[in-house]
Amino acid sequence: MEFAQSKALFARNRRLIPGGVVSLNRLVDPEIAFVRGCGPRVWDADGNAYLDYHAGFAPYLLGHSHPEVQAAVVRSVEEGWTLMGSGTTPWEGRAAELLCESVASLDRVQLTTTGSEATYHALRLSRAHTGRDHIVVMQGGYNGWHDEVACNVMTPLEKLGPRSEGRENPFVPLSAGMPSNVASRVHVIEFNDLEAVEWCFRNYEVACLVTEPILQNIGIVKPRAGYLQGLRDLCDRYGVVLVFDEVKTGFRHALGGYQSLVGVRPDLSTFGKAIANGYPLGAIGGKAEIMDLFSHPDADRRVLIAGTFNGHPAPVAAAIATMEILKRDQAAIYPKLEALGARMQQGLEALFDRHGVTVTVARQGSAFCVYFMDHAPKNWHDLASNNDMARDVRYRKALIARGVYHFPLPTKQGSISTAHTEADIDATLEATDAVLRDGI
Numbered sequence: 001m002e003f004a005q006s007k008a009l010f011a012r013n014r015r016l017i018p019g020g021v022v023s024l025n026r027l028v029d030p031e032i033a034f035v036r037g038c039g040p041r042v043w044d045a046d047g048n049a050y051l052d053y054h055a056g057f058a059p060y061l062l063g064h065s066h067p068e069v070q071a072a073v074v075r076s077v078e079e080g081w082t083l084m085g086s087g088t089t090p091w092e093g094r095a096a097e098l099l100c101e102s103v104a105s106l107d108r109v110q111l112t113t114t115g116s117e118a119t120y121h122a123l124r125l126s127r128a129h130t131g132r133d134h135i136v137v138m139q140g141g142y143n144g145w146h147d148e149v150a151c152n153v154m155t156p157l158e159k160l161g162p163r164s165e166g167r168e169n170p171f172v173p174l175s176a177g178m179p180s181n182v183a184s185r186v187h188v189i190e191f192n193d194l195e196a197v198e199w200c201f202r203n204y205e206v207a208c209l210v211t212e213p214i215l216q217n218i219g220i221v222k223p224r225a226g227y228l229q230g231l232r233d234l235c236d237r238y239g240v241v242l243v244f245d246e247v248k249t250g251f252r253h254a255l256g257g258y259q260s261l262v263g264v265r266p267d268l269s270t271f272g273k274a275i276a277n278g279y280p281l282g283a284i285g286g287k288a289e290i291m292d293l294f295s296h297p298d299a300d301r302r303v304l305i306a307g308t309f310n311g312h313p314a315p316v317a318a319a320i321a322t323m324e325i326l327k328r329d330q331a332a333i334y335p336k337l338e339a340l341g342a343r344m345q346q347g348l349e350a351l352f353d354r355h356g357v358t359v360t361v362a363r364q365g366s367a368f369c370v371y372f373m374d375h376a377p378k379n380w381h382d383l384a385s386n387n388d389m390a391r392d393v394r395y396r397k398a399l400i401a402r403g404v405y406h407f408p409l410p411t412k413q414g415s416i417s418t419a420h421t422e423a424d425i426d427a428t429l430e431a432t433d434a435v436l437r438d439g440i
């Protein structure tokens with residue numbers, strides 16, 4: 001594969017953009033400049049085509065450039081939907097209706113531009129509601145780039161060291177430049193460990209616990225049976241706000257969020273990504289008594305939500321179109337995604353078995369991950385101790401060289417869209433077979 005144009009673009013952009021990328025998470029090897037996407041495929045600046053399983057970090061549930069979503073955005077532009085920045089609009093009300101109709105735990109919602117803004121507001125609302133400062137987050141969870149949650153995703157085990165009495169991990173920031181006191185109010189624990197949750201709740205004034213209901217930023221790390229209900233019960237007992245960060249799971253696994261599949265209702269939920277099929281929209285929603293703090297009559301108790309681009313017509317038009325498609329076609333869409341996911345999982349398991357390579361294919365519906373270890377991980381400690389990270393990356397790079405784009409970092413989720421076909425899955429399996437034949 002030739003990457004001459006990609007190389008040239010990186011060199012040119014690096015002159016002015018630090019690192020040459022606008023999100024540090026995009027700086028990976030091989031360095032590729034992508035210029036077009038349609039359905040399940042993307043093309044780079046050199047004209048190489050890829051079957052895409054990265055999906056822009058997962059938003060493209062309906063595939064790239066979905067015709068109905070594109071048409072809705074174009075229509076919003078042509079009809080002159082504008083961002084007045086004063087008062088309200090019909091389209092933000094429609095998006096709110098669709099969200100509240102889709103997700104049972106949402107009495108109220110607010111729209112943001114990104115998932116990070118939504119999780120930021122979740123912290124602020126929780127603190128205003130409880131009058132407490134501390135938060136609990138999961139090791140291996142990602143909840144955005146702001147201080148307090150930008151920590152402890154794929155932390156090297158040597159940085160975590162031995163765990164404390166309460167089985168807390170040390171706060172390991174993802175960024176320089178955070179205030180030094182952030183760590184004192186953020187408590188990082190391993191997923192699937194209810195005892196650690198209770199220890200934190202007993203020992204700190206905790207406002208909220210924030211978790212992805214499946215850890216999908218380290219592949220697919222599922223909650224064990226009863227874990228999410230256990231979180232619900234502990235939050236109720238200690239008066240802690242339970243926040244499900246469904247930015248990645250929401251709309252991908254079910255219209256009602258992953259919470260609808262497990263039957264556990266959080267107090268607040270955050271959404272993003274698949275909600276607008278690739279356009280920038282986030283949302284926070286939940287119980288009226290908490291959400292209404294955004295409009296509390298007493299100014300001293302009111303929580304600020306602001307943003308010049310909140311409710312921008314183009315992404316909101318995309319979100320309305322996406323949610324209407326999901327609502328209209330959900331009886332076909334989710335079974336199709338499940339069937340494609342199952343075909344991928346079974347095909348991969350058979351191939352790796354035939355080639356004598358030990359892996360575990362973890363999957364929830366259309367989201368999957370090949371772990372180079374002999375069991376499904378229960379948390380980051382388990383994963384980091386057992387997954388062959390170097391082999392994981394070699395596998396991904398070898399697939400890229402054969403026109404199948406998996407993000408070339410270990411444990412990153414693969415995302416199938418409704419635009420993928422059985423033939424695409426089979427072509428992916430053929431490429432995988434070739435990769436395994438060559439050896440990784």
Ligand SMILES: Cc1ncc(COP(=O)(O)O)c(C=O)c1O
Pocket residue numbers: 057113114115116117119142143144145212217245246247248272273282
């Ligand atoms: C679970 C989760 N929460 C929050 C975020 C942050 O969303 P955004 O990148 O739109 O700010 C992400 C992004 O990857 C995410 O996966």
